[in-house]
Amino acid sequence: MADEHLSTPFEKSAMTAAEKRAMKKEIKHQMIMFVLMLFLTVLAFAAVAADVVPHSFAVPFILILAFVQLLLQLLFFMHMKDKDHTWATVFMVTGIFVTVPTIASLMLLIGTVKY
Structure with missing residues (x-):
C-alpha cells in the first residue's frame, strides 16, 4: 500500500x-x-x-x-x-501616531476630559 x-x-x-x-x-x-x-x-x-x-x-x-x-x-x-521586521514596525508606529490623537480628540469632543 x-x-x-x-x-x-x-x-x-x-x-x-x-x-x-x-x-x-x-x-x-x-x-x-x-x-x-x-x-x-x-x-x-x-x-x-x-x-x-x-x-x-x-x-x-x-x-x-x-x-x-x-x-x-x-x-x-x-x-x-x-531582524527584517521593518515594515511591521513602521505600520505599528504609524498606527500609534494615528490612534493616540484620535482617542484624545474624541475624549475632548465627548467631554471625558475637560480642558
Missing part, C-alpha cells in the same frame, strides 16, 4: 543541528515569556483584589504592568526583536 510509509518515523530532518538548537532555545524563551505574562496578569489581579496597591496608584500600576506585557508580547510573540 502507498500509506505504509506514513506510519514509519521520519529519520532525516531538513534542519541542521544548529537550527534545531536555535529552535529549542526559542521555544524555551517563549515558554519563559508565557509564564512571565501569566505572572504579570495574576500580579495585577491580586494586587487590586487584595488591596495591596493604594487606590490612587491602582490604575497607574495596572497600566504599567499592561505596558510591560505589551512590550514583551511585541518582542517575543510577534518576533519584533528579530
Whole structure:
C-alpha cells in the first residue's frame, strides 16, 4: 500500500543541528515569556483584589504592568526583536501616531476630559 510509509518515523530532518538548537532555545524563551505574562496578569489581579496597591496608584500600576506585557508580547510573540521586521514596525508606529490623537480628540469632543 502507498500509506505504509506514513506510519514509519521520519529519520532525516531538513534542519541542521544548529537550527534545531536555535529552535529549542526559542521555544524555551517563549515558554519563559508565557509564564512571565501569566505572572504579570495574576500580579495585577491580586494586587487590586487584595488591596495591596493604594487606590490612587491602582490604575497607574495596572497600566504599567499592561505596558510591560505589551512590550514583551511585541518582542517575543510577534518576533519584533528579530531582524527584517521593518515594515511591521513602521505600520505599528504609524498606527500609534494615528490612534493616540484620535482617542484624545474624541475624549475632548465627548467631554471625558475637560480642558
